[in-house]
Amino acid sequence: MTTESIADPPLGAVPPHFTELMWPALPGVVDEITAAIRTLIPAYDRPDESTYHRIMTLGVETLVRGFIVRVGDPSAPSIERNATARALGHFEAVEGRSLDELNAAFRVALRICWHRTAEAAWREHIPAGVIAAMAETMIDYVDEVSEQTVIGYRSAQARADLARKDARKALLAAILQQGRPVPGDAEFRTLALAADWVVPAQVTPVVVAAGTKFTRSALDPDVLAETDSYQPCLLVPGKAGPARLAMLSAVLEDAPSVIGCTVPIDQTPDALRWARRVLALSEARVIGEDGAVPPLTRCDDHLVTVLLTSDASMTRYLAGRHLAPLRDLSPATRQRAIDTLREWVTSRGSAVEVADRLGVHPQTVRYRLRQMEDLVGEQLKDPTSRFVLELTLRAAYLQRRP
Structure with a gap:
């Protein structure tokens, strides 16, 4: 027993009058497809007079028309078909959907087109090999259309992402602008809406x-x-x-x-x-x-x-004013005295606690504090002066830390 290699007939093998049978059926097939899509896919079920429905009907008609042209002349340009498919993909992106519903609509359209084509082929006694080739042509056509919708969808997403990114940059700049009445600003609300940002x-x-x-x-x-x-x-x-x-x-x-x-x-x-x-x-x-x-x-x-640390010049001025009684001490003695005074004033600790923090003997701390009492005692007695002295000591310490 021998087997023959069976190849799909070339598209040119379709009888010339076959596409002539398809053209008159176009309006009815378009109506059937749009009705089925609206029934089976709720996202596309819109009123007849709506722009939404007109876009869907025009898309279906253009793509079915493109298929008939493709059957009659495989070399015919696909410019209009591709543009329509990309527009549909763009539309889905703008509507905020994935391509799942659109691909489901293509499956509905493919099934209806195949049924009507098969019926016409059966009536015209078209050979089975040609019918099989037609089925594969339909599948290839839908795959090509789907690829174009993806291009349109991604292009729209890229543009939307870019616009959203620009809007968010403008929105952030508006928020960071000193003195701007952000919450009640109409321009700000417009930016927030464009940026898809809940304030x-x-x-x-x-x-x-x-x-x-x-x-x-x-x-x-x-x-x-x-x-x-x-x-x-x-x-x-x-x-x-x-x-x-x-x-x-x-x-x-x-x-x-x-x-x-x-x-x-x-x-x-x-x-x-x-x-x-x-x-x-x-x-x-x-x-x-x-x-x-x-x-x-x-x-x-x-x-x-x-x-x-907000104003270094003021810190220097305060230090010069409130620590003036210490200026006659040697630099090393003066710094040790200031460190001891700062620890005592800020921690309110005992001589033992201050000594532990400074790493010196408690008696050393007591000596230094008696010395400070003689030099800045009046400031230590007055609550306001004591507070200013504490701030000055803290600020001076932070300023020289590095």
Whole structure:
């Protein structure tokens, strides 16, 4: 027994009058396809007079027409078909859907077209080999159309992502603009809508060291980010709780960073400024130990330091004024006296406790404190002067720490 190799007949083997039979059936087939799609796929079930329905009907008609043209002339250009398929893919992206519904609609259309083609072929006594070739041609045609819809879909997504990214950058810039009435600003609300961002009551800014490499894919979708600036920052809606901290750790890894104070959204510029100051103090080794800038430092833990280091010239002036009685001491003696006074004033500890903190003998501390009593005793008696002296000592210590 021998077997013959059976090849699919070329498309040219379709009888010339076959496409002539398909053209008159086009309107009925289009109506049948659109009706079936509306019945089987709820997303496409819209009123007859709606723009939505007109777009679907035009798309079905163009693609079915393109198939008939393809059957009659395999070399015919597919420009209109491809443009329609891409437009349908674009439409799905704009509607916020995946391509699942559109692919389901193609399957519905394929089934109906095949049934009507098979019926016509049977009536016209078309050979089985030609019918088989027609079936494969239909499948290939739908595959090609699907590829074009993916192109249109991805193109729309890319444009939408770019527009959304631009809107989010503009939105973040608006939030960070000092003095802007953000919550009630119509322009701001328009930006938030374009950025697909739900405006929260409070936000937490996060500042990051320059040159940080971000894992952007780990960012929560609602976090606004400026990662290309020489002063990178993030804006987290609400508080930075455990889940947000885990996200930030994934995004920033061990990069030096500061989590700002959680504030109403119109106070974001202030919170951002404080956080950047804490980052600068960390980099200057005023904050932190061993010269290392810690990741995810909380600004809330260092606000007093920010306040005390906000004006170096004022600190020098206060030190010159309130510590003037110590100027006649030798530099080394003066510094030891200041350190002892600072520890005592700020800790309110006993001579033993102060000595332990300074690493000296308690009797040494007592001696120094008696000396300070003689020199600045009046300031220590007055509550206001004592408070100013404490601030001055703390600020002077922070200023010379590096």
